[in-house]
Amino acid sequence: MHAHIAEAVKKPDLISLEPGLACLRFETMKVYSALGAVRHLLDTGAVRPGDTLIDSSSGIYAQALALACHRYGMKCHIVGSTTVDRSTRVQLEILGATLEQVAPSTDLRLDQEARVRRIAEILAANPSYHWMRQYHDAIHYRGYREVAESICREIPAGPLALVGGVGSGASTGGIVSYLRESGRDVTLVGVQPFGSVTFGSEHVADPDMIIAGIGSAIAFDNVRHKLYDRVHWVNFDCAVSGAVALLRSSGIFAGLSAGAAYLGALWERRRDDSPTYVFIAADTGHRYVDSAYARHEQAPDIDTLKPHEITSLDELRLPWSTADWPAVAP
Incomplete structure (x- = not known):
């Protein structure tokens, strides 16, 4: 079970x-990726239950990280692209995760860069948050x-x-x-x-x-x-x-x-x-x-x-x- x-x-x-x-x-x-990462962070003491994990996502990782945070008693904040669909948005809300979406852009590079900039702003205001960096952290x-x-x-x-x-x-x-x-x-x-x-x-x-x-x-x-x-x-x-x-x-x-x-x-x-x-x-x-x-x-x-x-x-x-x-x- x-x-x-x-x-x-x-x-x-x-x-x-x-x-x-x-x-x-x-x-x-990406649930595999998120669960493995969060469990390791907890085991090594990099984060503690109740901490807030933050990352950028176009949809799939957002759901995965929200589920991992729900599993381990963490808070979750997602800076999402406009491709995050209604089904995912509703699930994130009910799971207790927060989502903010950047302004629409027809340019993928501008969309991704805008999300990274927004994460930097959030981390500056909330230094206790842990940035998951799904694209960069091994x-x-x-x-x-x-x-x-x-x-x-x-x-x-x-x-x-x-x-x-x-x-x-x-x-x-x-x-x-x-x-x-x-x-x-x-x-x-x-x-x-x-x-x-x-x-x-x-x-x-x-x-x-x-x-x-x-x-x-x-x-x-x-x-x-x-x-x-x-x-x-x-x-x-x-x-x-x-x-x-x-x-x-x-x-x-x-x-x-x-x-x-x-x-x-x-x-x-x-x-x-x-x-x-x-x-x-x-x-x-x-x-x-x-x-x-x-x-x-x-x-x-x-x-x-x-x-x-x-x-x-x-x-x-x-x-x-x-x-x-x-x-x-x-």
């Missing part, structure tokens, strides 16, 4: 789609050891390929670090939207980009670029096609980052079918119903999609590009 809902909701399901291809499906993945890697251990238990011995949205870097980076630490032979394939600085696609804009949480307009210290072997840059339309195809073929209703990771995993498997491919579905598809799933009839068949293999970041182009990261890294 679980002591708290956060312990139950964090656990992923490893689902076999076909031989050599599995989906690591979360209800909300403490967020800690929670994913348990995920890596479950993959080792459930996936037979042999080479693995992990495919997932990069985002803050803690999830894919944490899982692959612990897998490699255990001795597994693992290839890491990162998925990015266009317009993200994380893997050098800021010069290619995707006007429809709403693939929340897998890219960034500012640098994240938790992204350890040397961990990644391959990168796929996927635009909104391709991610929708992948998500729709995933739901249609497997019944898995997941977010757009899962659709992009599914496309990447299928393509990598065509190139080399020797590893077992595990792709990450970090959240459910509910917040993308109107913006993405409702247009499923217009989504191109994934069999008609093919990435542009590049040898330089200057060659990046919509709607889908891919590369060996060490070969194109600046």
Whole structure:
């Protein structure tokens, strides 16, 4: 029996789609990160029950941190983007977390920088608050050891390929670090939207980009670029096609980052079918119903999609590009 809902909701399901291809499906993945980080802070005395934890979020981490604070008797304050939806806002309110959203901006960089500036103002006025720094503090890697251990238990011995949205870097980076630490032979394939600085696609804009949480307009210290072997840059339309195809073929209703990771995993498997491919579905598809799933009839068949293999970041182009990261890294 679980002591708290956060312990139950964090656990992923490893689902076999076909031989050599599995989906690591979360209800909300960042609960692992938040629980592991808060527990470590308490154990080391960096914070005490009743203290206020603060961070920036576009939605998923906000819910995760609120649940972790509820679990451990902490207060939670979120500086959120305008993408924090009504469902999340209401949950945060009932859980006792406070949320303030920055002014709307059509520029992702300005939105993220505005949130960071606001956190600095709050910390100046409230020096006892603890800034979680989900994008920069390696403490967020800690929670994913348990995920890596479950993959080792459930996936037979042999080479693995992990495919997932990069985002803050803690999830894919944490899982692959612990897998490699255990001795597994693992290839890491990162998925990015266009317009993200994380893997050098800021010069290619995707006007429809709403693939929340897998890219960034500012640098994240938790992204350890040397961990990644391959990168796929996927635009909104391709991610929708992948998500729709995933739901249609497997019944898995997941977010757009899962659709992009599914496309990447299928393509990598065509190139080399020797590893077992595990792709990450970090959240459910509910917040993308109107913006993405409702247009499923217009989504191109994934069999008609093919990435542009590049040898330089200057060659990046919509709607889908891919590369060996060490070969194109600046």
